[in-house]
Amino acid sequence: MTKQDPTLDALFQALADPTRRAVLAHLASGPAPISDLAAPHDMALPSFLRHITVLEEAGLITSRKSGRVRTCKLAPARLREIEAWLTPYRPLWTREKPRYSQLAKSLYAKPSGT
Template identity: 50%
Template sequence: MANQQTALDTVFHALADPTRRAVIGRLLQGAAPVTRLAEPFTMGLPAFLKHLAVLETSGLIRSEKRGRVRTCRIDADRLAAAEGWLAEQRAIWQGRTDRLAAFVESQNSQEKAS
């Protein structure tokens, strides 16, 4: 369980940055070489490579090198784990808000009956 929590921590840390979220969004369309991923950003390649390193360390992406080209692709399993955690949290909060709404309605009904 602790390892799973640590993995989620690194995923959410990686997703906390808008540049890295944009890279993930692009990679959801399919694999891409690093140079193409870096094109839309106004930063040097060394800085961009640091973002990729964070994404790779978190397990959200994988890369492979063929010749002089490094290609990145999304790791859907790691992304699905984060999505699963968010879905669990959403279900918990929806249950709480449903109970709160029912309570408020019962209070309103009691006030109208009085």
């Protein structure tokens, strides 16, 4: 509409896959090497690595290689952006009456919906 937001695109896109969400859930219990993350997923390693790359490009995880092991950890800042995107809509389900006009105002204030 007014402005595109490619980073939000990548963010939601990254979350639109069960393997990738599972990786995030796994990483929620702390950093882990690729092989640990891959173990539960019945998938060839290169295929799995693509998912890791997608998550990293979306900014949802970071990784560092030490020796021959690459360790991944969650980068929760991006999840916070989803929360932020969600915020203007929240009145819609927390109140009985939608209060559309107020909502429109907050959506126009910062065009996070575009």
